[in-house]
Amino acid sequence: MRIPTILIADDDEEEQEIMAMAFAEVGYPCQLHFFINGQDLMDQLVGNQEVPELIILDMNMPGKDGLSTLKEIRELAVYSKVPVVIYTNSSAPSHIQYCKLAGCTDYILKPSVYSEVIDSLKKIVAYCG
Secondary structure (H helix, E strand, O other): OOOOEEEEEOOOOHHHHHHHHHHHHHHOOOEEEEEHHHHHHHHHOOOOOOOOEEEEOOOOOOOHHHHHHHHHHHHOHHHOOOOOEEEEEEOOOOHHHHHHHHHOOOOEOOOHHHHHHOOOOOHHOOOOO
16 A cells, blocks of 8 residues: 655745654654745656645745645646645735635645644645545
8 A cells, every 4th residue: 555645845944844743743644745845846746657645835935936836736637636735824815815716725824833733734634535
């Protein structure tokens, strides 16, 4: 049986570490692959035949941001059904609206308390096949 793969684009290394710890605590067996921006994640998708179970995008990243990455993912038929969650500090109504229109599965604000990070990730992994 294949271990599920989750791709995460977030330019903040501390956020990446927190997410890795929280995923381990949630107890969802998966392979996490981190990218510092949307372009690096897209390079991985385009050059790989394996379809991930889930993609998590930060909204504000240098280079290709979360919204641009989301739009590009949704243009690729092979990834059209993959859940894409925007997990970000941005609560701007326009960001939320644009991401929902572009096809995000969910838009979740990053919590500041670790126990709430765990709760958020439990909600996010529920989107996996």
